[in-house]
Amino acid sequence: MYRKQVRRRRAVLALLIVGSFVLLTLTYQGSRGLQSGVSTIFSPVQSVADRALKPARDLVDWFDKTFDARGENSRLKAELVKAREQAVGGQEALHENAQMRKLLALDRSPALAYSAYKEVTGSVIARSPTVWRSSVSIDVGSDDGVQVDDPVVSGDGVVGRIASVQGGSSQVMLLTDHASAISAKVVPPGATGVVKPEVGNPEELILDFIDSTKRVHGEQAVVTAGWRAQGLASHFPPGLPLGEVTRAPIVDQEAKEQVDVRPYADLRNLDLVQVLTGGSRG
Amino acid sequence: MILTPKIVARIAAIALLGVLLQLSFFSRVELFHVSPDVLPALVVCLALLGGSLTGAVCGFSIGFFVDCLLVEALGITSLVLLGIGYLAGLFRERFEIHGTLVPALLCMGLTLLAELGFAAVQLLFGIDAPVSTLVIRDMVLKSVYAFFLGWPLYLLVRRVLRPALVEEPRVRRRRQPTVLGA
Numbered sequence: 001m002y003r004k005q006v007r008r009r010r011a012v013l014a015l016l017i018v019g020s021f022v023l024l025t026l027t028y029q030g031s032r033g034l035q036s037g038v039s040t041i042f043s044p045v046q047s048v049a050d051r052a053l054k055p056a057r058d059l060v061d062w063f064d065k066t067f068d069a070r071g072e073n074s075r076l077k078a079e080l081v082k083a084r085e086q087a088v089g090g091q092e093a094l095h096e097n098a099q100m101r102k103l104l105a106l107d108r109s110p111a112l113a114y115s116a117y118k119e120v121t122g123s124v125i126a127r128s129p130t131v132w133r134s135s136v137s138i139d140v141g142s143d144d145g146v147q148v149d150d151p152v153v154s155g156d157g158v159v160g161r162i163a164s165v166q167g168g169s170s171q172v173m174l175l176t177d178h179a180s181a182i183s184a185k186v187v188p189p190g191a192t193g194v195v196k197p198e199v200g201n202p203e204e205l206i207l208d209f210i211d212s213t214k215r216v217h218g219e220q221a222v223v224t225a226g227w228r229a230q231g232l233a234s235h236f237p238p239g240l241p242l243g244e245v246t247r248a249p250i251v252d253q254e255a256k257e258q259v260d261v262r263p264y265a266d267l268r269n270l271d272l273v274q275v276l277t278g279g280s281r282g
Numbered sequence: 283m284i285l286t287p288k289i290v291a292r293i294a295a296i297a298l299l300g301v302l303l304q305l306s307f308f309s310r311v312e313l314f315h316v317s318p319d320v321l322p323a324l325v326v327c328l329a330l331l332g333g334s335l336t337g338a339v340c341g342f343s344i345g346f347f348v349d350c351l352l353v354e355a356l357g358i359t360s361l362v363l364l365g366i367g368y369l370a371g372l373f374r375e376r377f378e379i380h381g382t383l384v385p386a387l388l389c390m391g392l393t394l395l396a397e398l399g400f401a402a403v404q405l406l407f408g409i410d411a412p413v414s415t416l417v418i419r420d421m422v423l424k425s426v427y428a429f430f431l432g433w434p435l436y437l438l439v440r441r442v443l444r445p446a447l448v449e450e451p452r453v454r455r456r457r458q459p460t461v462l463g464a
Contacts, residue, residue: 039350057311
């Protein structure tokens, strides 16, 4: 009797292990119908759970942010002084830019491509529990015009791109996901590269493959490059804020052709995001 | 554990609620920049009460459900959690749970093992970016959170599944005999 039980137990275990490998194989063959179905059914439930649990989440966040706020206050004051100086300079540059555009009569430059996008606002309803996969689910999907690869932004900057879409929900691959890579440039020098994550560290990105002849310095802004060439185009419009260079040692720039970047968007505390739909489809 | 349709329904409800709570609450709050992961702890609690088979099936199902909801690669979470569930169940079948800290310690140890399992599977499939050493901090803190969440979770799950437990010790307070005239 006992042996029979042990045999049955082992058989079920073996079946489950084989089942897991079959599921893995199916996923890597590109079959996602089942997941889409389950996700579509449960996305309204997740929306309700998200709203119901918001007060509890805010309470825990309050504790966490109180610890952080102490050190952040003095840093922000110093940044504010610097930002005021930059804002004055920026106003001047904007005025100059407008005049130059008129002169050049650019009616459809890549810098204006952002206007072709339509923003769809969505709430984050779920988040991946493991550090190895950095994705969130949002409550807008193909019914709202969202498509795979659409850029996703928050009030602070780029968040990621749409990885998969169902009727009423979609999954966003965040900048910190190991598979994420976005072409970007440093302003003002214009050094371009690819923004990649450092897995496990949501506060740091790497701007890789930069031109080592163009010097990049700390605190310079990094924006999307939004390239367009030979009928192909980036899904991201140019000029979307990505982050700020935090560390740019000359050794790293010359040897590894990379600098460290801190994302503007707070990728750990996302509530509302905007999907830029209807843009370039390559 | 005696598995009747009612008990199976209760286990399914616990699993469903656990997954929804994880994705909508625990994954989205942070303490010291790390979010708690209650799913390995939940699987451990179910396995400690139900045995290795229940643990493995619950781990597989919870993992499958998580991967479906997040539209991630199916099978990875199932594989890791079924291993955790089976190990916790084996512990329950081979050893007696004497100390009150045993479930919490098991939740902590097996959560760390689950995190290592996720890392191993992910590394097997390849990672296109450099990995930060903060991953280690993340794993350790997640297992510490599992220790603190494990004990209340175990009590809660045991309470819900009490009708199915075979050897549930009932602590009854003995009344002192009343001595008349004393």
